[in-house]
Amino acid sequence: MVLTKRYVSPGAETWMKGAFYIDGSGEVDLFNRQKSRSNTLELVDYMGGDQTVIRVATAGHGLGIFRQHQEEDSFLEHLVAKGIHTPFRSVKFQFCMQTPIQTALTFVYDPHVSVNEYSGRYSMMIDTSYLPSQEKIAYFLRDSPHKGIAENVHSLLEKQREATYGNYTKLMDIDLARELARIGLGIDNDTSFYWNIDLLHLASFVRTQRKLLPRESATRDYVEIIAKIAQDSAPLAWRALLCDSPQTTYLTMPSDEKIVDGPLSLAAWEAQETKRVCVSALEDILFREQKYLDDGAFQVVDYLGDDSTPARAARASYGKGTKKIQEDRGLVRTLVRDLHTSPLEMTSLAFEAKTPLFVDPRQAGRHRTLPHHHFMGYVPLGSTFFLPHDDQLCYQDRANRQGRGKEMDVAKKAEALDLLQKTFSGEQETIQKLREFDAPEELTRLVKGVGFYTRGWRCGDGHNLSHFLQLRLDVHAQKEIRDFAALINDAHRRHTPSVNEALHDYHINGIRLSRMELQELAQYLNISGIDLESLETYRNAGFVKRRKKIGELGEEEFLNLDGQGLRRKLLLLKGLRNGT
Numbered sequence: 001m002v003l004t005k006r007y008v009s010p011g012a013e014t015w016m017k018g019a020f021y022i023d024g025s026g027e028v029d030l031f032n033r034q035k036s037r038s039n040t041l042e043l044v045d046y047m048g049g050d051q052t053v054i055r056v057a058t059a060g061h062g063l064g065i066f067r068q069h070q071e072e073d074s075f076l077e078h079l080v081a082k083g084i085h086t087p088f089r090s091v092k093f094q095f096c097m098q099t100p101i102q103t104a105l106t107f108v109y110d111p112h113v114s115v116n117e118y119s120g121r122y123s124m125m126i127d128t129s130y131l132p133s134q135e136k137i138a139y140f141l142r143d144s145p146h147k148g149i150a151e152n153v154h155s156l157l158e159k160q161r162e163a164t165y166g167n168y169t170k171l172m173d174i175d176l177a178r179e180l181a182r183i184g185l186g187i188d189n190d191t192s193f194y195w196n197i198d199l200l201h202l203a204s205f206v207r208t209q210r211k212l213l214p215r216e217s218a219t220r221d222y223v224e225i226i227a228k229i230a231q232d233s234a235p236l237a238w239r240a241l242l243c244d245s246p247q248t249t250y251l252t253m254p255s256d257e258k259i260v261d262g263p264l265s266l267a268a269w270e271a272q273e274t275k276r277v278c279v280s281a282l283e284d285i286l287f288r289e290q291k292y293l294d295d296g297a298f299q300v301v302d303y304l305g306d307d308s309t310p311a312r313a314a315r316a317s318y319g320k321g322t323k324k325i326q327e328d329r330g331l332v333r334t335l336v337r338d339l340h341t342s343p344l345e346m347t348s349l350a351f352e353a354k355t356p357l358f359v360d361p362r363q364a365g366r367h368r369t370l371p372h373h374h375f376m377g378y379v380p381l382g383s384t385f386f387l388p389h390d391d392q393l394c395y396q397d398r399a400n401r402q403g404r405g406k407e408m409d410v411a412k413k414a415e416a417l418d419l420l421q422k423t424f425s426g427e428q429e430t431i432q433k434l435r436e437f438d439a440p441e442e443l444t445r446l447v448k449g450v451g452f453y454t455r456g457w458r459c460g461d462g463h464n465l466s467h468f469l470q471l472r473l474d475v476h477a478q479k480e481i482r483d484f485a486a487l488i489n490d491a492h493r494r495h496t497p498s499v500n501e502a503l504h505d506y507h508i509n510g511i512r513l514s515r516m517e518l519q520e521l522a523q524y525l526n527i528s529g530i531d532l533e534s535l536e537t538y539r540n541a542g543f544v545k546r547r548k549k550i551g552e553l554g555e556e557e558f559l560n561l562d563g564q565g566l567r568r569k570l571l572l573l574k575g576l577r578n579g580t
Contacts, residue, residue: 001273005286006302009049011232012093016043016275019096022221031037039130040098041222043229044194045276047304047348048091050076051268053199056087059375060265060352067252073236074249081246086373088241090459091199091234092304092348095226096316100130101187103219106209108193112201112489114345114461116313117193120182123159123317124172126190130218139216161188194313196346196461198371202230203241251376256441259375260382260455264289264297264352266268271407277306281494290487293480295453298487302459305347307496310335310462314343314438329498334468334561336502344463349495352457355484356386360458363481364472368462369527374456380450381445385424392479393417402478424449465492466503466572473508522576532570538563 019042050072054062057079063070079087097107108115118126131154132140138150164186171181195204206227214219240246267287282303292298296452311328314335335343353360361372361379374380393413397405408416427447434444451518460468471477472485493500513521531537535544535557543563547556559567 001275002278003271004274004276004278005065005267005271005283006047006265006268006274006276007049007052008274009046009233010048011235012043012049012229013275015229016046018042019098020225022225028508039218039221041091041225042096044096045094045304045309046092046233047302047350048199049234052090052302053079053234053237054091055265056373057084057376059259059380059455060301060458061259062265062268065254065259067254068250070249070251073239074247076236076240076520077243077246078251079266080240080243081248082377084377085200085373087372088200088203088237089198090302090350090457091237093197093199093202093226093230093233094304094346095195096192097195097222098126098128098190098192099222101185101189101191102130103222104191104193105187106213106219107195107222110197110201110205112197112205114196114342115193116316116346118191118340120185120318121179124178125168125182125185126192127165128186128190128387129165129186130190131161131188131542132218134157136216136218140371157188161186165189192316194316194346199230199234199237200241202226203238206230207242224577247406251443253376255328256380256445258384259380260354260453261384262456264299264354267301277309279303279306279495281497282491284493285494290485292353292355292484293386295354295386296356298347298351298484299353300351300491301457302350303348303495305462307332307498309346310343313346315339330561332496332498333502333505336499337562337565338508344466344499345461347462347496348459349462349465349488349491350457350459351488351491352455353487354382354453354455356451356480357381357448357454359478359481359484360454360456362450363478364458364468364484367460367464367468367471370458370460370468372456372458374454377454379454380441381448381454383428384453385449385451386453386480387417387420387451390417400476403478415499420451424451462492462496462499466499466507468573469503470507518573519576522573525573525577527570527574528577531572532567532574535559538566541566 018268019040022039022041027471053076057075058065063072074125079085099107104117107113108117130343134150134154137153141150141153157557164184168181171184172178193516194285206223209220209223213223282300286302288299308328311331314331334340355364361374364370365372367573390413391407392404393416394404395408395412397403397408399405407413427449430447431444434447465488469485469489472481477485489500494556538544538559541563543560543566544557545560547558
């Protein structure tokens, strides 16, 4: 148990005891790791709960922002009734499951989940399988004219499983490629996978599967246990999402200024102990407001996983098939370099910010894979606005048509700043007059420019945050969103330093070349006299490593994966230069 500033769900914590065995009757017991069993499920990590849904819906203020007193359960039901769904995505779960392939077909291909599954191409397939009980077989045969045959069917399934797996092991013994040896295995064979999903989409998944699956199916057992975990973890939010006829409640919306102006909110809960992994570098800045631009702010409010999470998820693919497991950092660098995205989706980072509207959501909101929410389903605008600093007043760049060129002359700067100030001042005067007419916020908000500040929440997994950073840290991005991205980058670096380092090494500070560029580049490089197979060629770059063991593993020195990648590229360039 470790102390965290994140929201701690008592219900979720009770499930974090290890893997549970699902016995087929809808009951679970703690898995005995000394036995080899099919049908296991483990809650590996979670994020959020009822209180985070309320926090996200109200831009961090909580229910006290409303004039009317609100009960938490009624408020959450109101969100569902109004179609304000994004706040429910602040709750996430990460499971590790061992199921028959038949069950995996339901779980791993849902479009709203992140998955890393055991691979029969890397590894020898798991040697356990699902065999339904005679009682379940009898249920599925209830309409058959043949009576009392459940025992016979059970025996047939059992014998075929033994024969099929026996043939599979023989194929492995003669060293047939794993990807071919596996094709005869039945979908009763077990697989295992990491499975990430948020509360909103989990509720939809459970609703759908309850309609599709008979209660007696093995897959339905998994669905019901996961539903129970969700219910225990966020009971009020779960009840609201599964309510058939959610009811609205009367709420008077506060003024935009009351929502946006002022500092970002502290946590509404005290630090508590958790069984989850904790990242001390991130805990240090959790709910600590950081300055952004002149009147903006930024703070991290939640996270899922740590630096080892992507590597652990990736190793779900390997099983027993690989004899040497890389250390976490090396594996993560391989994943990032080779664009393996699923393991990176196993971590998440959530933050709140006060930004000019043109930054978020107008630009950041284009990243639709990063869920975001402002206040009760709309975007409020406060009373302050952004004015660029003197050194940022530049002429239009005629080459980069969407960017800034050289700095303006002093006189032009003064003219531009005066016009911007007059624009915003005029808007504020009009707003004041509209308020005197008791105009609602929907009308007064129309007057405000996109330079006015707003306030909201955003969340992203490790892969999609990496994509955001690649685009928004780029020199061609607008400076104000680059500054925003720099704050996110610092949080990303604290959360998953190995991922962040690899992201910068391979993508942000790397380059991509087209076929035409490669052909041209090859003409400038004289590498014909270089021995590309010699380790000495790569030693000074640090790409030659020494094995911890020698003998059957090969030579004592070897070229690491980065070096192998460089050699492939140099061989390609050499071939292009030679016209081959």
